[in-house]
Amino acid sequence: MRTDRRSPIDTKAFDTKAFGAEAFDTEAADPDAGWLATVMHVAFFVLLCSSLTRYLIVHPGARTTPWVIILAIVLALLYVLGPVLGPQQADGRGAPPSTASRFWLAAVIGVWFTLVVLAPSFGWCVVPLLYTSLRSLRTRSAIVLVGLITLCVVAAQLKLRLRFGFDPNLMFAPFAGAAVATAVFLYSQRQADRLRTVILDLVRTRRELAATERREGTLAERQRLSMEIHDTLAQGLSSQQMLLQAADRLWDTDPVAARRHIRTAESIAEHNLAEARRFVHDLAPADLAGGGDLADALRTLAERESSDTLRVLFHQDGTPATALPDRVQAALLRIAQGALANIREHADAGTAAVTLSHLDDQVVLDIADDGRGFDPALSREQAVRGHGLPAMRARVRQLGGALTIESTPGEGTVLTAVIPLSPRP
Structure with a gap:
């Protein structure tokens, strides 16, 4: 019995020896994660460049300009090192990020925070950084960091615009936006985890079903072989044994009958040989061959x-x-x-x-x-x-x-x- 039916699930994205969450290849199983990360990275550099350009236009010749430029370059270089030092994807309940990735994220946030203090317009880079924090940390740590980042942005904007009076939107809108973005991200991540579990279960079930079908096919084939052997070779050998025993008993008293039994046994042996050859080649019974x-x-x-x-x-x-x-x-x-x-x-x-x-x-x-x-x-x-x-x-x-x-x-x-x-x- 063959069980080569193809499943729409590509099992190459899964480990062939284990079915744990660590065996799941995120990028292979979810190609959308790749382009989403690319959009966020491109958005970060666009916002970083636009914030630096705005600062140079609005504050030409300021004393902090060299520091802002240097910090912007350092932030860009640190962000580029993300694929090397930062984790590809952190599981909200899995192992914590490595020490290198924690230092990398702390350096990125620290440099960005310094830039926001010197130039509040760099607060626009917060959206890609929120996404990076949520991807890089476990859920509780990520929520705490998102809150601190949002608080930093609000504080910088309030310092910049206090001369215009108190603005409730400036005070509460960033927190609301960060909360919505975080909730949507976590919801999507948990949905992805549930889908991952379902896919793993489906793959496991598919393999178990294939193994069961192979076992059933083996048992069915063994039963078929036993029936074929019993109905052909075993029966023929039994007939030959009986005929040869009868010939042995009659050999001295009735040689003609004994020879007749031997000729019959020879005919049965010839027929059994034909059956055996057809049996090996999985052909029809010899009596049905030749169009009969x-x-x-x-x-x-x-x-x-x-x-x-x-x-x-x-x-x-x-x-x-x-x-x-x-x-x-x-x-x-x-x-x-x-x-x-x-x-x-x-x-x-x-x-x-x-x-x-x-x-x-x-x-x-x-x-x-x-x-x-x-x-x-x-x-x-x-x-x-x-x-x-x-x-x-x-x-x-x-x-x-x-x-x-x-x-x-x-x-x-x-x-x-x-x-x-x-x-x-």
């Missing part, structure tokens, strides 16, 4: 199974409107082989009849004998332990059919296999 139909194969089987002690007759009732499916023909032939082998070994019968009936919506195979019979209720446990009847039931069940056995001690046995056929259009 099921009726011809059953007739050949009846002739081959007939002997001095057992006479096997074949009869066909009705004709099929269309050719039976190959798998139905193969299954019914194997059932007939197994049933006749059981009759030969256990029934002590003189006559057996194989009847193939074609009805409108089903095909029926009956194998009857006049042997010693048995009590099906008392023999059920023995049948389960054996291979013949369970193999027959499995073949019929795979085709959606039913197998029934009617027997009475001393009155023979009738085995019936009914296979439904797909309705013709």
Whole structure:
């Protein structure tokens, strides 16, 4: 059984040996995170340049101008080092950022804070820095840092504009904006974490399902192999053993009959060899090869199974409107082989009849004998332990059919296999 169906989830983004959160590749699983970070980085440098340009235009020749320029350059250089020193993505509940990333973030915030004190217009850089802080720190630390950054911006703006009077928007709007931005970011991050967990569960379930299907396929293949071997090679070897034992007993008293048994055993061995070769190549039964139909194969089987002690007759009732499916023909032939082998070994019968009936919506195979019979209720446990009847039931069940056995001690046995056929259009 093959299980190569492709899932829409790309499992390359996940570790092949573990399914923990640390195995999740954020950029591979969420390509949007990459362009969002790029937008924030570009926005930071645009705001930094525009703030520096505004300062130079509004405060030409100021004493703090060289310091502002130097600090702006230092801030840009520190920000460029972010991919090297800063964490790619911090988990709100996972491991803390490294020491290098903490120092990097502290340096960036410190230089930016100094710039805001010297030139409040650099407060516009706060939005990308808020995003960087939220990405770099765990949730509680990030919220505290966002609050301090927002407080710094408000203080700088108030110092700049106190001469114009108290402005409530200037006092409260930055906090409200920072709170909204932080809430949206944290909400999106937690939604992403939930989605990540769902994807990991889906991948784990998919792999477990694939493993289960492989196990089921292995078991089904083992069952198929056991049925094929039991119904072909094992039955043939059993027949050869019985014929050779009979020849050995008659060799001195009736050499003609002994040779006849040996020739029959040789014929069975030849047939078994053909079955084995076709079995290895996963082909149809030898009796069905060469374009023969099921009726011809059953007739050949009846002739081959007939002997001095057992006479096997074949009869066909009705004709099929269309050719039976190959798998139905193969299954019914194997059932007939197994049933006749059981009759030969256990029934002590003189006559057996194989009847193939074609009805409108089903095909029926009956194998009857006049042997010693048995009590099906008392023999059920023995049948389960054996291979013949369970193999027959499995073949019929795979085709959606039913197998029934009617027997009475001393009155023979009738085995019936009914296979439904797909309705013709």
